[in-house]
Amino acid sequence: GAVVSQHPSRVICKSGTSVKIECRSLDFQATTMFWYRQFPKQSLMLMATSNEGSKATYEQGVEKDKFLINHASLTLSTLTVTSAHPEDSSFYICSARTAGTQNTEAFFGQGTRLTVV
Amino acid sequence: RKEVEQDPGPFNVPEGATVAFNCTYSNSASQSFFWYRQDCRKEPKLLMSVYSSGNEDGRFTAQLNRASQYISLLIRDSKLSDSATYLCVVNRGYSSASKIIFGSGTRLSIRP
Numbered sequence: 402g403a404v405v406s407q408h409p410s411r412v413i414c415k416s417g418t419s420v421k422i423e424c425r426s427l428d429f430q431a432t433t434m435f436w437y438r439q440f441p442k443q444s445l446m447l448m449a450t451s452n453e454g455s456k457a458t459y460e461q462g463v464e465k466d467k468f469l470i471n472h473a474s475l476t477l478s479t480l481t482v483t484s485a486h487p488e489d490s491s492f493y494i495c496s497a498r499t500a501g502t503q504n505t506e507a508f509f510g511q512g513t514r515l516t517v518v
Numbered sequence: 519r520k521e522v523e524q525d526p527g528p529f530n531v532p533e534g535a536t537v538a539f540n541c542t543y544s545n546s547a548s549q550s551f552f553w554y555r556q557d558c559r560k561e562p563k564l565l566m567s568v569y570s571s572g573n574e575d576g577r578f579t580a581q582l583n584r585a586s587q588y589i590s591l592l593i594r595d596s597k598l599s600d601s602a603t604y605l606c607v608v609n610r611g612y613s614s615a616s617k618i619i620f621g622s623g624t625r626l627s628i629r630p
Binding site: 433435437443444446447450492494496498507509510511512 | 559560561562563605616617618619620621622623
């Protein structure tokens, strides 16, 4: 299957700092990328959907000024958690889908475990 | 009400048993459906797509009932390695505007 690389896999940062997470599709062009957050023992919650070259669409309750998403190319999307707080500590996963029909599966990055101290 | 609902479990069954998971979705604009598997602290991986005609892959059978907005997954002859969380996934909407929505997952534990 297609490969999505997410980096870093684990990061610890201080409160008030910003953290950038990268999501790359290695062997395909991802017109759409999704960012999810997963708290312990809970499901993946969609945060935002980004289409290459356009602004991300955020889900209700997700602060777009806090979670900055950039999808500047067909192989790279970034999520920046700004002014991080301990409650932002979570598992963040990106997902990428190829162009074409919506019936194609989504491929996931390995996830980033963020701990804010 | 969640857009995609699943029984969270946990299901604790003996090796060799047959186990079934159900999932319901509320948005009629949902177009395609999948079952993903997620192991602890790992990313989800596609288990199988779900088609209206039903589909089978080895020990796994998936069914879709669009009228009832219901999806199921059946695992036969369960193995210890089947222990994981199973996520019902719905692709809602069309083309680039479509979104992938996850259920909360059903935890399965297979005991020897």
